[in-house]
Amino acid sequence: MLVLISGVLLIIIGIWAMLTRKNIIRIIIGFSIVDTGVHMIIVAIGYIKNATAPIIDSAVNTSSDISGAVHVNSLIVDPVPSALVLTAIVIGLAVTALLLSFAIRLYKVSGSLNIDDYEELKW
Amino acid sequence: MIKYLLTFLALLGIGYMFFPLVMEFSTPTRLNPLAEAYVSSSVNDLNMPNVVTAIVVSYRGLDTLGEVTVLFLATAGVGFLLRKRNHEAIFRRQGSEILRIGASFLAPLIIVFGVYIFTHGHLSPGGGFQGGVVMASGILLMVLACKEFSFSHNLIHFVESLSGVGYVLMALTGLLLIGFDSFLDPRFLPKGEWLSLFSSGAVPIIYSLIGLKVGSELSSVIDSMQTGGEK
Numbered sequence: 001m002l003v004l005i006s007g008v009l010l011i012i013i014g015i016w017a018m019l020t021r022k023n024i025i026r027i028i029i030g031f032s033i034v035d036t037g038v039h040m041i042i043v044a045i046g047y048i049k050n051a052t053a054p055i056i057d058s059a060v061n062t063s064s065d066i067s068g069a070v071h072v073n074s075l076i077v078d079p080v081p082s083a084l085v086l087t088a089i090v091i092g093l094a095v096t097a098l099l100l101s102f103a104i105r106l107y108k109v110s111g112s113l114n115i116d117d118y119e120e121l122k123w
Numbered sequence: 124m125i126k127y128l129l130t131f132l133a134l135l136g137i138g139y140m141f142f143p144l145v146m147e148f149s150t151p152t153r154l155n156p157l158a159e160a161y162v163s164s165s166v167n168d169l170n171m172p173n174v175v176t177a178i179v180v181s182y183r184g185l186d187t188l189g190e191v192t193v194l195f196l197a198t199a200g201v202g203f204l205l206r207k208r209n210h211e212a213i214f215r216r217q218g219s220e221i222l223r224i225g226a227s228f229l230a231p232l233i234i235v236f237g238v239y240i241f242t243h244g245h246l247s248p249g250g251g252f253q254g255g256v257v258m259a260s261g262i263l264l265m266v267l268a269c270k271e272f273s274f275s276h277n278l279i280h281f282v283e284s285l286s287g288v289g290y291v292l293m294a295l296t297g298l299l300l301i302g303f304d305s306f307l308d309p310r311f312l313p314k315g316e317w318l319s320l321f322s323s324g325a326v327p328i329i330y331s332l333i334g335l336k337v338g339s340e341l342s343s344v345i346d347s348m349q350t351g352g353e354k
Contacts (some may be wrong), residue, residue: 054174083178095196101204
């Protein structure tokens, strides 16, 4: 619950940073904060009370029936959101790298990192 | 003034959007049926302790293939945006001896640790993406610490293409050996012994290929960012 609320707060802070900051690097940092907030929300949704990590080793209580099929008895965290976040972190990293190289390119072409100096896309 | 008002309204709207999610949320006390099915078939079908790896590599393997493609596209974009031409050299001071020797001592260890992480992805927390990032961080350490450090671009591109092709080939082998509905099925190799390195079918091989691909892609991102500003 606390993780969920902090995730929402991080998203709001990140969008505030993206909307009000002028420096392109700070806008990218805002995007990164939004990304982290989304990950925290997804992980919080998959959490189950008093559960352990979804890795079936000696810490997890298992039993097998007559046909040899193994049943997991103790509670484990929902593995699907963990897998989604694993994917999302890597994609977030790649997108951040792409944004930063846009920033480098813009700085090299126009010599400015202030978003107000780029008026071509303004409406 | 109107701008601040609009920003405030936008933030309020986002807060309102998340309000029902936060208010009606209660932490569940047991797994939903889909997750139950994943856990039981990961343990019984694939013989794999790490359920997250089972989902990433096998059950949602097509998503992972797409993700690797997105990563490749982002890397290609970085390389395109920062390609080298007529840059003036930026003066960079040589690092101190302690820094250089310490970095050259640590970098191979970091890379070996990355290899350990992605080969044990099906047994313990970790996997191809994490291991690849750890490997790239070893390369980053060398690039930051040693002024004259450079690695072969052809080698990096060769490893990247080879692991990408290998990943698709592994997926197609499953398709050929098991049946027409088994793209990315890792069960064409033997299940192996529970908790041993060579177990759970082709998953260690697929995850190693993903690890090599992610590591070489991120290394080439680091390299483009490094040489993008100087020549």
